[in-house]
Amino acid sequence: MKIEVRMLSARVHRTPLLKDISACVESGEFFGLIGPNGSGKSTLMRCLAGLQRPVSGRILADGADLSTMPARSRARRIAFVEQQADTTDRLSVRDAVALGRTPYLSPLRGWGADDDAAVTGALRAVEMTAFADRLWHTLSGGERQRVHIARALAQDPDLLLLDEPTNHLDIRHQLSLLALVRALPITRVVALHDLNQAAACDRIGVVLGGRLVATGCPHEVLTETLLADVFGVAALRHPAPDGSPQLHFSHAL
Ligand SMILES: Nc1ncnc2c1ncn2[C@@H]1O[C@H](COP(=O)(O)OP(=O)(O)OP(=O)(O)O)[C@@H](O)[C@H]1O
Numbered sequence: 402m403k404i405e406v407r408m409l410s411a412r413v414h415r416t417p418l419l420k421d422i423s424a425c426v427e428s429g430e431f432f433g434l435i436g437p438n439g440s441g442k443s444t445l446m447r448c449l450a451g452l453q454r455p456v457s458g459r460i461l462a463d464g465a466d467l468s469t470m471p472a473r474s475r476a477r478r479i480a481f482v483e484q485q486a487d488t489t490d491r492l493s494v495r496d497a498v499a500l501g502r503t504p505y506l507s508p509l510r511g512w513g514a515d516d517d518a519a520v521t522g523a524l525r526a527v528e529m530t531a532f533a534d535r536l537w538h539t540l541s542g543g544e545r546q547r548v549h550i551a552r553a554l555a556q557d558p559d560l561l562l563l564d565e566p567t568n569h570l571d572i573r574h575q576l577s578l579l580a581l582v583r584a585l586p587i588t589r590v591v592a593l594h595d596l597n598q599a600a601a602c603d604r605i606g607v608v609l610g611g612r613l614v615a616t617g618c619p620h621e622v623l624t625e626t627l628l629a630d631v632f633g634v635a636a637l638r639h640p641a642p643d644g645s646p647q648l649h650f651s652h653a654l
Pocket residue numbers: 413416418436437438439440441442443444445484
């Protein structure tokens with residue numbers, strides 16, 4: 402799914418949260434959103450998910466206005482894992498992931514073998530197969546995070562929105578999750594705080610004070626000057642073996 406954001410502004414009550422954001426994410430692109438705390442990344446993700454209505458501007462999904470997309474079709478095509486995702490208690494892990502198939506079910510189309518396969522595949526992808534029968538509320542924070550991502554994968558979306566997906570995850574699961582997300586053939590927009598992880602994205606957008614202040618390839622965007630100006634940190638940049646920028650942070654400015 403190709404996403405075009407045109408002059409998007411959002412606010413809560415009278416407080417402006419996003420101001421005149423314009424950006425384009427190509428179909429199949431892995432786009433990272435970075436920015437300091439409170440800069441507006443989650444608000445932008447909520448707008449992209451259709452959960453927050455902008456006060457002005459438009460979001461086009463494959464050329465069609467997102468606000469006119471029927472809710473069911475949006476639920477099939479766009480999966481969103483929020484930062485503080487929660488799930489009702491007393492649900493097994495498998496049932497929590499099965500919720501991702503809800504947009505495909507109807508009185509005419511009950512649960513089928515392909516739904517089972519989608520849930521099984523999603524659990525396997527996040528290495529949670531062994532937890533399938535556990536109750537969701539007994540899981541650790543990182544395990545819950547992986548279940549939420551499995552639910553989004555089971556949804557089989559065209560656009561995957563992940564808000565800080567590596568939060569709570571140990572380093573191995575951070576790396577395996579990012580490798581999994583990187584390999585997906587769909588459009589992905591991922592908010593990340595770890596700038597070295599963001600360096601693995603195809604392109605990055607930098608949000609500051611509700612504005613998109615830079616977009617481009619990681620090696621264009623993640624300069625020492627930008628890191629000082631936007632994040633207030635002193636950093637040294639070296640090329641990683643694969644050519645992507647690798648950042649070493651020394652102190653807050
Ligand atoms: N309902 C609300 N009422 C008032 N202010 C809000 C509301 N929701 C968000 N904000 C403010 O909007 C700003 C942007 O919030 P947002 O969650 O989008 O930032 P973020 O970049 O995702 O931050 P973080 O990196 O800390 O997750 C913050 O200053 C936040 O306090």
